[in-house]
Amino acid sequence: MIASGFFKKGSKLFLPLLSVAVCLSIWEVLHLIIGGDFLPSPYQVFKEGLRMFSVKIGGNTVWVHIYYSLRRVVIAYLLGAVTGLPLGMYMGWNRTFDKVVKPVFEVLRPIPPIAWIPIAILWLGIGEGPKIFICYVGAFVIFVLNAYTGMRYTDPLLIAAARTYGASRRQQLFNVAIPASLPSVFAGVQNALSMSWMCVLAAELVGAREGVGYLIIQGMDMYKPPMIMVGMIIIGIIGASLAVTLRWFERLVCPWRRDLT
């Protein structure tokens, strides 16, 4: 009985720890059964991580690989925001423009950004171009869609009210519609970033000589599962920190966001 009481009280801390411990030991046991490099133990992965940060892989240190991937994502992401947000907003605002752009956009939208990789390589060679292009496509579509939805779902009452008070069309757009669409836009901001992060990986897996995607593909080519796992952990950590940074930035830029969710 005492034990169960203790269990209940401590379960908030105890159960997560237990499950992590169980997972790690299952991993270790599987490693012992299967053995070797095929399924490395957690310790081996840790050791490989230390090694990877101290040597150069493909002529670059791990930090340089990370820098390359991040640079591609950031460039593509900013380009996507600068082009996608105004386009989406204007599509949502002006019906004629919407009708003109919509058919082409609707044909291209369902194509996953990753499916652009072959044609991007054909068009832009194998340098930085295709990688940035792929990430750009991924971010761009999400930016456009969210800006568009936000604009379209602006409460018509707000616009009607502004019109009643004699706001010009321009004022209706900048003072009413755009602020009203911001919650949807910010939802897109997050999605677009994780999408570009995924796209840069895919692009680097298919063909690159630097970047975190190259790290894991190199691990595969050299048949080194520990190296792949370290690469995956690096990718996960960067992806998570990108998301956290953006959320922090968002709170800084628009503190009213919390009320809107």
Add this chain to the structure above:
Amino acid sequence: MENVCKQALIPRTPTPYVLQLKASAADNTISLISFIAFLMAWEIICRLGIIGPYQLVPPSQLVSTFIMKLTEANPDGGTLFEHTETSLLLALTGFSAAVIIGVPLGLLMGWYKPLDLMVTPVFDAIRPIPPIAWIPLAIIWLGIGLPAKAFIIWLAAFVPCVINSYTGIKLTNPVLTRVAEIYGASRWETFYKVGVPSAIPMVFTGLKLSLNASWTTLVAAELLAASQGLGYLIQMGRRLSRPDIIIVGMLTIGLTGALMSWGLNRIEARFASSKRVKL
């Protein structure tokens, strides 16, 4: 009277500003003209040789390539139907496996606290790693056949299934569960008679996200390791420097993906909308 006023002033769901105005015939004509203009501009740019034949081909040639690929296996070793079939089978295998495992797991995690506490740390550790990053490991572990790709697609579809089912059941109106409890329903009965039905709309949103994710991941997996499938088709198009094959492949990928989403939307409209619980 007061009620009427309130209803009129506070629309429950904001109506799209533009949708209210009926789409007239003129609008559709604008769309049609702009699309035709786009195709013609494309055609002219290619015909004039502004962009070389190894970068882009005119739409007219795309049509002939498309018709040719319907019956001919050359130059990439399969007709369009065979590639589509392989990809569809793979995507649906991974997707259904993810739904079968992910949805119940998410629902139970949202309902039973100890399970939540146990699964969440592991789940959170794996989640930030994009499924695509698993490809090299999956290839080493499972080879380049169907199992590796199915595993990656499963992983991609699994995460949104779990998250949305979890959120859906967490949002169950506590009044409803309490009513069920007062009338003597057991914890399990409350779960499947109140919790699950109220989570259904969220679950369907998750399914749609999952389907999208699995289709995207499928393309990535097939680009890297496959001998058939739509991703393989466009990859071969690149190796052969045949933009027509790549673009036909891309359009097929887009169209198939859109058709699958449409199908899921139909299913949702058929089964989920009547059970929708207002929260």
